Amino acid sequence: MTQTVAQPTGLDGTAGRRLVILGVAASDCHVVANQLIAYALRGQGFEVVNLGACTPVEEFARAYRTHPEAEAVLIGSLNGHVHEDLRDLPEARRSGRIGCPVVVGGNLSVGSVKDPSSASRLYDLGVDLIVEDPDDLPAVLDRLRETRAEEARLARSPVS
């Protein structure tokens, strides 16, 4: 992880408060990246609700209920168990209990030879994006926010 210079990130000139929910998947205790990411995002002007290690989907959903303005839920997983750990994600997405984009990063399968089906299995579970380098997160969050704003605009305007 290299550092990019912290930039106050505002979209369309609107500066306002930007919040993300961060945590590590349910069976996983690796928190070093998690803590560095929280520190870096805060430095870049984000409010970070960091749930830390061993966070079940249910706990992410509870945090989302408290913070419905969250721009994204960012989930790290290093131990290879991401698929089982996100097993309840489809239900949480379907029911709207997690209503913002879900971004996943880390080491996403068991073993030194990575499972090529890991990504598609994650998308099937309702993950929106897989991000490798945490340094990309601010840009990724900007993009996600833009897309959502665009979608909202389209939904509001009756032009088909």
Place this chain on the structure above:
Amino acid sequence: MTQTVAQPTGLDGTAGRRLVILGVAASDCHVVANQLIAYALRGQGFEVVNLGACTPVEEFARAYRTHPEAEAVLIGSLNGHVHEDLRDLPEARRSGRIGCPVVVGGNLSVGSVKDPSSASRLYDLGVDLIVEDPDDLPAVLDRLRETRAEEARLARSPVS
């Protein structure tokens, strides 16, 4: 190679002079074992005509011509080339230019995984015996001499 205590080796009580022809195969320069074997056999009472490294079959045959009393020709080969190096042996045996048993020892094929057909290919070339441990040579030579004496006796007696 471990040492056995030198024993004056006599057969049937007969002590007499015992001679062997020793050498290393034609393309092969490994002489350490050769020199140790010569030293050891001499210590055990043998007369050793040591032709040393790089000895073609023809040179063994010439030595046999000079020493027809030789009990055996002992050929070492370490470099893996024993079969090509003994290519002229069948002819030398057939023609009687090597008229005593031929014993071979060493590293008898190329490669760290030894070729299981190596021994049979050597027997096909007219090798009488393959000996692994040079310490076994005195006993082997005793046995060979015994067999030859037995054969000679049988050949002489008209029984059967």
Place this chain on the structure above:
Amino acid sequence: MSPSSAAPGVLPGLRESAAYITGLGKPTVAAVLAGARDRGRVALQPRCGVGGHAEMKALLLALEAAAAPDVLTLTIDSHTRLRRFDRAARTLAARPRDLNGYPLVNHGWRRGRELNEAVGAPLEVRHGSPDPRALFDVAVAGGITSFEGGGISYNLPYSKDVSLMSSLAAWEAVDRSCGALADLGVVVDRELFGTLTAVLVPPSISLAVSVLEAVLATRAGVKCVSIAYPQGGHLIQDVAALEAIPVLARNHLPAEVQVHPVLHEFMGVFPRQRGHAEDLILYGALVARLGGASKLITKTYEEAAGIPGTRANIDGLRLAGRANSPLLGGLLSVDRDRVREERGWILAEVAEIVEPVLARDRDPAAAIVEAFARGTLDIPFSASRFARSAIVPKRDAEGAIRYLSAGALPLSRATLRRHHELLYGRDGSGTPAGSPLADLTRDINYFPHLFGEEPM
């Protein structure tokens, strides 16, 4: 936490297990360690664990056949560690390869015995469970004679909201069982996980936690303690830390308890290129030898990528095994004066940290819980809410791990001054230039950086 309802099968009693172990016809881990120490060898042990039972057996057999480690391992999967036995069961049924370890509780003690009987080396269970009681019971029933962890070291790095009080209680139960087994003639080795969170752990933190766990364990009846220290990467510091272990044992533990220094080959971020990883593996192994470790836990050249394949694991063991070469005597050495000085400081720091907790009139478990709450005991990068993680470690110019901030640790002024000087120079001239995050990241990526690998 309540005893597991998911642990299948009726377990044999301790007495039956002890008889089984005695009759197994192979040495216990404790015996292997004592033998290694007596012969001046470093015993070797891989980490290894896969989900499927047949695959686990094949893995152990392959490792033993090709690399003959002194001790073999069952590394347990993350679900089991956290008592999510139903999750482990589900993955085991659906996609066993998705498990990052062997779910021993689900497989059950009979299969543990089967594994045990398949190989000549004794087994250790390596896991990371704040409450390991179900796992321990199955392990012992399976004839396993070494069990890693402790109420601090397998809680704070491994879970988020298990209180120290409850994890210490769970581990006390385990340690009492070890005591009972010792009475039955079976000494179970208890390896304390001084590695903690593995990333930039100051030696005195690692050793202080291990001393506290060792005191608790031996009071509960444990007769063989392995004190594991994670290679930090600085030769003098690592050798000094290993050498401090026997001294700490003499100072804090009953004389009749066997204590073994153990080195964990570098546990932080590994270089990715194979040659670089191999350099680090050999380095770690040589440090174990120089520091007098009884045992070394090996890494592999696939460490950065993921759980290693069998081949990489074998190669890692073979390479580390060179540390036991009889040919290196004349060319391995370390500056013993510097080691002695560093060891003195480490011992002083450990004393400053543990002595308040071990003060005569207190219950050590309660004192530990309180100290972590107040931050007078602490670890960096805690996964758990029950430690403050106010410590900020930093590498000095030579790469040794120092306290940039010691949080609320009760370190003396002399100690703090030394760390400050080592980081900033006596005149403050060595003040690092980068941002704190950049500095910390570089220290975490010390070895990839040293080898000039591109940042991830």
Place this chain on the structure above:
Amino acid sequence: MSPSSAAPGVLPGLRESAAYITGLGKPTVAAVLAGARDRGRVALQPRCGVGGHAEMKALLLALEAAAAPDVLTLTIDSHTRLRRFDRAARTLAARPRDLNGYPLVNHGWRRGRELNEAVGAPLEVRHGSPDPRALFDVAVAGGITSFEGGGISYNLPYSKDVSLMSSLAAWEAVDRSCGALADLGVVVDRELFGTLTAVLVPPSISLAVSVLEAVLATRAGVKCVSIAYPQGGHLIQDVAALEAIPVLARNHLPAEVQVHPVLHEFMGVFPRQRGHAEDLILYGALVARLGGASKLITKTYEEAAGIPGTRANIDGLRLAGRANSPLLGGLLSVDRDRVREERGWILAEVAEIVEPVLARDRDPAAAIVEAFARGTLDIPFSASRFARSAIVPKRDAEGAIRYLSAGALPLSRATLRRHHELLYGRDGSGTPAGSPLADLTRDINYFPHLFGEEPM
């Protein structure tokens, strides 16, 4: 000896070959060695040679892909070495796997180029030919920039009845071609085979022969000389011998010639068990680093069994590569005082041996021939009739190789007394108990014995 009639194909001229090499787009071996020396690295090189062309190419590609040695090798088969090209041709046609090396003369220079172009590392031809002219011509035409051997070192250990006079003349022709190539801008590295008969070669014999060959080579125009010394197994002696090489170069060779110390990993009887062999391989590699070698020729754990497979060769290179680890600086060392003392003795012995031969008014080649005839130059275990082999080497109590008998070598009384004392102790108390043959055999089997392997 007459020029080969069997060497097939019309060879390009030296000028064409030089242009080809310059245009090849890869460094020469000499450039690689200079680069290694400048960066304080030990360059690595395997031995490798198989009969078939496709197999040879695959072998080089596999070694480069998996272990990236700095220099690659074509090891030549024994028939070709002895100019038995017809035998090589016959085996190549009938059973290429029965060849113990690559018959380059039979394959021809175009295939040499094909091999050269297939890999990034430059190639050396390693052989053992008393008369290498045909081989050299094909090698150069193939774009190969390093050629091993010399008129003494590739005669006496490698053939029985090639006179030194003729081998020195043949090698002078080779060295003159190197001079001509240097004039055309291509520096060919000439590695001198100080390993000789590989078994218990006293360092001063190895170095004396190399000095003589180096003097001849540089007088003939050679601009880059690698002086190869075979690891004997005693740390101080081996480091001292390697360190003696630059001193000898300064004393005997023109300043503008590049001279590289090269270590051949132990060339005598290798231990058979893989772990033991690997201990020896790592040891050798570390000795190369400590002795400041520019290059190391590696061995494999299959050495005792036979020509190694690709996998073993790769593993040998990888293991030896650890010697270049940046992590070992603080823990590798050698007693520099003892090295200095030993080096002093080695230099004195070499001077005693070579100076009479290099006396100002004599033709060195003729002097060499005469000295070997008289035994004032000699090697142990000569395969050739043209050396007396009156030298009897013996390991002292520490394992260093000493002269039990120095034959007719013109060693000083002080030198001889030292060897005697080192073998027998100052008061003669260390007199060995066994028979001479038993003692010698044990010394030959030093490493298998040290590792407690059963005698063969």
